[in-house]
Amino acid sequence: MISPEHPRIEIDDLATVIRESIVAHKHDDKPVNSPAGMAAPSAPELKLQPDFQPRSNNRYHIGDLLRYHDRMFVDSAYRAILKRPADATESARDLKRLRSGEFNKIDLLSALRYSNEGKAKGVDVDGLIVPAMVRRLGELPLIGYFIQWAIAVARLPKQVRDQREFAGYVLSQNQQIADFINAISVRVEETRQGVSRVQEDVSKQWAALDELRDEHRAIREQQHAFGQQLNADLKKQSVLLESQLAVEKERLDQRIDLLHEKVNPMDNHQLDALYASLEDRFRGSREEIKARFKDYLSYVEPVRDGLVIDLGSGRGEWLELLKESGIAARGVEKNLVSIEQCRVRGLDVVDVDMFAHLRSLADGSAGAITGFHIIEHVSIDALVTLLDEVTRVLRPGGVAIFETPNPNNVLVGSNFFYLDPTHHHPLPSELMQFLFESRGFRGVEVLNLHPWDSGRVAGDGELAERFNGYFFGPMDYAILGWKRKE
Numbered sequence: 001m002i003s004p005e006h007p008r009i010e011i012d013d014l015a016t017v018i019r020e021s022i023v024a025h026k027h028d029d030k031p032v033n034s035p036a037g038m039a040a041p042s043a044p045e046l047k048l049q050p051d052f053q054p055r056s057n058n059r060y061h062i063g064d065l066l067r068y069h070d071r072m073f074v075d076s077a078y079r080a081i082l083k084r085p086a087d088a089t090e091s092a093r094d095l096k097r098l099r100s101g102e103f104n105k106i107d108l109l110s111a112l113r114y115s116n117e118g119k120a121k122g123v124d125v126d127g128l129i130v131p132a133m134v135r136r137l138g139e140l141p142l143i144g145y146f147i148q149w150a151i152a153v154a155r156l157p158k159q160v161r162d163q164r165e166f167a168g169y170v171l172s173q174n175q176q177i178a179d180f181i182n183a184i185s186v187r188v189e190e191t192r193q194g195v196s197r198v199q200e201d202v203s204k205q206w207a208a209l210d211e212l213r214d215e216h217r218a219i220r221e222q223q224h225a226f227g228q229q230l231n232a233d234l235k236k237q238s239v240l241l242e243s244q245l246a247v248e249k250e251r252l253d254q255r256i257d258l259l260h261e262k263v264n265p266m267d268n269h270q271l272d273a274l275y276a277s278l279e280d281r282f283r284g285s286r287e288e289i290k291a292r293f294k295d296y297l298s299y300v301e302p303v304r305d306g307l308v309i310d311l312g313s314g315r316g317e318w319l320e321l322l323k324e325s326g327i328a329a330r331g332v333e334k335n336l337v338s339i340e341q342c343r344v345r346g347l348d349v350v351d352v353d354m355f356a357h358l359r360s361l362a363d364g365s366a367g368a369i370t371g372f373h374i375i376e377h378v379s380i381d382a383l384v385t386l387l388d389e390v391t392r393v394l395r396p397g398g399v400a401i402f403e404t405p406n407p408n409n410v411l412v413g414s415n416f417f418y419l420d421p422t423h424h425h426p427l428p429s430e431l432m433q434f435l436f437e438s439r440g441f442r443g444v445e446v447l448n449l450h451p452w453d454s455g456r457v458a459g460d461g462e463l464a465e466r467f468n469g470y471f472f473g474p475m476d477y478a479i480l481g482w483k484r485k486e
Contacts, residue, residue, distance in 0.1 A: 052076040054083070062127035066105055071095060073105060081112040081123050106131045289317040292450065296370070297325055299399055299480060306367020306395060311354040312374035316342035323347065332357045355382075355389065364395040372403040373476075375432075376423050383427075387439040394483040400441065403478040404432070406448065410470045432479040441481025448474035 049072045060080050068076045074094045078086040086094065097103035103111075110132035112118050113125055283289065296318075300308055304327045310318050313331030315338055322329040323346075331349035333339050342349040350357060354374075369390045375383055390400050407413035407426035417426050429446045436444045452472040457464055 052079060054079055058122060059124045060126070062106075062109065062125055062131070065109060065125070070098070074098070074108070077105075077109055077112055081109070081118050081121065081125065083121055083123070104135075106135050110135065283314075286315060286317055289315075290321050293318045293321050293372075295447075295449075296401055296478075297321070299401060300327060300368045300370075303367030303395075303398055306398065307365070308368045308370065309357075309361075309366050309393070311358075311369065311371040312377075313342060313347075313349055314338050314372070316345060316347045316349065318370065318372060319347045319349070320345055355386065358386075358389040358393055361393045363392055364398075366393050366398060367395060368399045368401065369394060370401045373405070375402050376404050376417075376425070376427055379424060384435065384439070387435060391440050391483060396483055396485040398483045399480060400436075400483075401478060401480050402432070403449070403476055406474050406477045408470075408477075409452075409473050409475050411452075411472075412475050416475070429477050429479065436479060436481040440484065442484050444479070444481045447478040447480065449476045449478060450474060 049068055052068070052072070052075070065073070065077055065080060071091070074086055074091055078084060078090070094103070094108055098105070098108065106128070109125060109128055113123070113128060114132075300322070304325075306328075308322055308327055308329040310322075310329060310331045313319055313333045314335075316331060319329050319331045319342060329348065331342055331347060332352060332354045333342065333349050334351065334353065336351070339349050339351055354371075375386070378386065387400075394400060404427055405412050405417050405423075407417065407428055413426050417423055429448075433444050433446055451474050455472040456468045457472075459465075
């Protein structure tokens with residue numbers, strides 16, 4: 001006896017086979033683009049069962065769910081009663097039971113509705129209680145057999161009617177499938193005709209492309225011939241130009257030699273004595289400078305276990321003060337007179353360019369790097385390079401200290417600064433603070449130093465105070481910065 005609840009012809013499986021056949025048929029044809037301005041026809045959609053529509057009031061009749069079959073029935077039952085789709089394991093298990101006859105639709109609906117999850121969801125399925133109880137009674141030992149037999153006899157007329165309805169249902173599904181295949185066949189034929197037209201257009205385009213390739217090949221041959229001729233001409237011109245340059249270089253060398261013989265300039269160290277005298281006259285006495293430098297001892301004290309490198313150490317007042325304080329230090333100086341003055345006092349000084357010396361040092365090898373009145377002697381690009389090297393050589397937490405004339409003092413910026421002809425240009429403290437911070441220093445400080453108190457004019461008013469500030473305020477300042485700790 002065939003039950004309408006378990007049709008032998010699986011509608012969903014049949015639809016799946018049809019879809020896979022259509023996809024395979026599409027892949028047999030080479031994919032081509034639709035002709036310009038021509039939209040590809042859309043394939044009709046095959047639906048053998050209506051879509052399930054969940055209800056917001058959580059109430060269904062058993063007939064609302066029994067209308068679905070096979071996989072669609074399992075999915076609709078879960079979505080209606082448990083308000084979620086069945087996972088892969090649940091779907092495979094329940095389909096197997098339905099198809100084998102172990103379960104029927106009433107069994108599955110009853111199992112879902114009266115499960116713990118189904119009770120928690122609280123969905124009402126009208127008409128389910130009686131069929132579910134009858135199915136339970138039929139499972140009783142011994143007596144259940146007679147109950148099932150009696151129910152089967154009682155339902156025989158309905159089974160016959162259901163069988164006829166199901167036969168009609170299957171015929172209608174087959175008719176839908178036939179209509180679907182006919183519509184697809186029409187679409188396939190239209191597509192094939194479009195493909196033929198596209199193939200014709202492609203053939204024409206290939207022919208035109210072959211013509212363009214021939215023209216391109218001819219142009220490249222002409223370019224190659226022109227390039228060979230151009231290279232030959234350039235080689236001739238290059239040989240001629242090199243010959244002319246060699247002649248001009250020889251003439252220039254001769255003129256330079258004549259100029260050297262006439263001018264005979266002094267070497268780099270012949271002005272050392274003059275510059276040392278200039279510093280002695282305008283810098284101040286050793287005792288005065290050492291007294292000024294004592295203010296910096298507190299900044300290098302935290303890194304006294306590391307080496308202090310003093311760039312442009314001059315007469316060595318700072319090196320001498322560090323030595324007296326028990327702090328290891330090395331000076332870097334190019335003036336031979338100043339170097340001799342330092343070495344007479346037993347100070348460690350190297351005769352080398354400060355940039356070359358910094359580049360020779362390893363990363364993080366110095367506790368502090370100082371420079372008093374040297375940064376105003378270099379150009380801005382050299383100053384940035386100097387700060388980058390200082391940052392590299394300092395160890396984490398190390399300090400950099402540079403002192404320079406203060407251009408905020410009008411007398412310094414307009415007069416005293418230019419007493420040293422080797423100065424490049426004044427450096428405002430705001431500029432140096434910006435450069436320190438941009439090169440990665442932290443905690444940058446500016447110390448205004450050495451006001452000219454003896455030159456101040458008398459008076460307590462605002463005008464006198466501003467005048468004294470501009471003309472007799474701090475003549476120098478120091479910029480300090482610390483390398484970030486890792």
